[in-house]
Amino acid sequence: MxxxxxxxxxxxxxxxxxxxxxxxxxxxxxxxxxxxxxxxxxxxxxxxxxxxxxxxxxxxxxxxxxxxRLKGIEIQEQNDAWLLHIGAGENWHQLVEMMLDKGLPGLENLALIPGCAGSAPIQNIGAYGVEFEQLCAYVDVINLANGHILRLTAAQCQFGYRDSIFKHQYRDGFAIVAVGLLLPKVWKPVLSYGDLRDLDPKTVTPRQVFDSVCHMRRSKLPDPKVTGNAGSFFKNPLVSSKVAAELQQHYPAIPLYPQVSGEVKLAAGWLIDQCELKGFRQGGAAVHEKQALVLINCEDATGKDIIELARIVRQRVASKFNVWLEPEVRFIASSGEINAVEALA
Known part of the structure; x- marks a missing residue:
């Protein structure tokens, strides 16, 4: 320590x-x-x-x-899958790359997502058709008051879109110390988004999926080591099928992603882009010129600059589409996390 x-x-x-x-x-x-x-x-x-x-x-x-910074990676072979036990402090992208090098595919769609393994279940991270919950076997949580470790199954984690029990019941007084991931030995590529659609499912390799995902992310998203950002600032909103149909009537090109729940996911970046906000600046903060879903620290921005920029973006999208975006990023004030939606109201 x-x-x-x-x-x-x-x-x-x-x-x-x-x-x-x-x-x-x-x-x-x-x-x-x-x-x-x-x-x-x-x-x-x-x-x-x-x-x-x-x-x-x-x-x-x-x-x-x-x-x-709890580290450690253990790999256990099962009959039809590989079980990974990952310390919460392990870097997520390095984990994805390491497993691929070892011939254990399944994480490649989630390449280049910033952060640690322990943060992945909190947000139920997802990208290019894959979400953390699909790979999760368990999450180990420690009660910080007494040191007792509790293992939660994937079902007990109550995963939702960018949501989990760790944002609610296990938010205060608990910490994630490890995650368990299950990677099936029979690999099935997920090629439903972006440039991945151009790959041949019959011949594609895990490395090709990984390389394609890395290329897409690097071509659209700024490197936080160069330009300060937190990746996608807003969640992709979920609306009813009725609302989606009405939006499609007015905007035929709008990307729509039907969900198992019957709801329809909209692309927040597309909504922001239609408001012509790429490159829009507020103080030291700006909407990224290539990916409108990303807000950046372009010149010694303050937290208040980011908040004011996010408020403007949210209001412009609501005015045009009657859809209110919700932040994916956690807002931290002097005494802890605050309600991000209320902060932008």
Whole structure:
């Protein structure tokens, strides 16, 4: 366990200038619990972070930020699948690449998603037709008050679109310490989105899918190491089939993605793009010129710059389409996470 300088700039991919009273890097479960319990005794706010790839600091944090760096990768062979046990602090993209190098495909559609493995179930990360829940065998959660570890099955995680039980019941006083992933030995490519549709399902290889996903993401999305951002800022909205049909009447080119639930998913980036907001700037923040779903720190932006930009984007989309976008990014104030929708109202 180590204590870091108070700057949060290295710990958020928006690269925003913010500070915490204390920053602690925990490398095992015991350190996680000790750090959290210390904050409880001091009655100070506590925030658990992986790589800060999905957070927006809107002001300085008045308590302790604990960086989860629990590592370790175990691979167990089963009759028809590979079971992976992954420490929460492992980098997600490096995991995807490592498994591919070992001949264990199944994660390639989720390549280049920033963040740690422990953050993946919280958001139920997804891209190019695959979501975390489809691969999840279990999630191990620790009760920070007593050190007890609880294993939740995929069903118990209550996964939804960019949602899970970890945003609700296990949000406070708990931390994810590991995830279990099940990769079937019989690989079936998922080629339903973007350039992946151009690949031949009969001959395509996992490496080709990986390379195609990486190419698409790199051509559209800015590298957080170069330009501060948190990836997709807004969720793709879900609407009723009736609303989708009405929108299609007015906008025949609108991308529609029917869901098993009967709802229809819209492409938030397309909605924003139709409002001619690419490149639009507010203070030091801007809508990315290539991917309208990404808000960037283009010149020493503050959290308030990002919020005001997001508010403008949200209102423009609502005015044009009568669809209200919801942030995917978590908003962090001085005492902890706040309701992002209310912050933009």
């Amino acid at each position: 180590s204590r870091q300088k108070n700057s949060l700039k290295p710990w958020n991919t928006f690269s925003l200038e913010a500070a915490a009273a204390v920053i602690t890097v925990a490398e095992n479960a015991e350190q996680l619990c000790q750090s959290w319990q210390l904050s409880q005794r001091k009655k100070e706010p506590t925030l658990l972070l992986g790589e800060g790839s999905n957070v927006l600091f809107i002001e300085n944090f008045s308590g302790q930020v604990i960086i989860n």
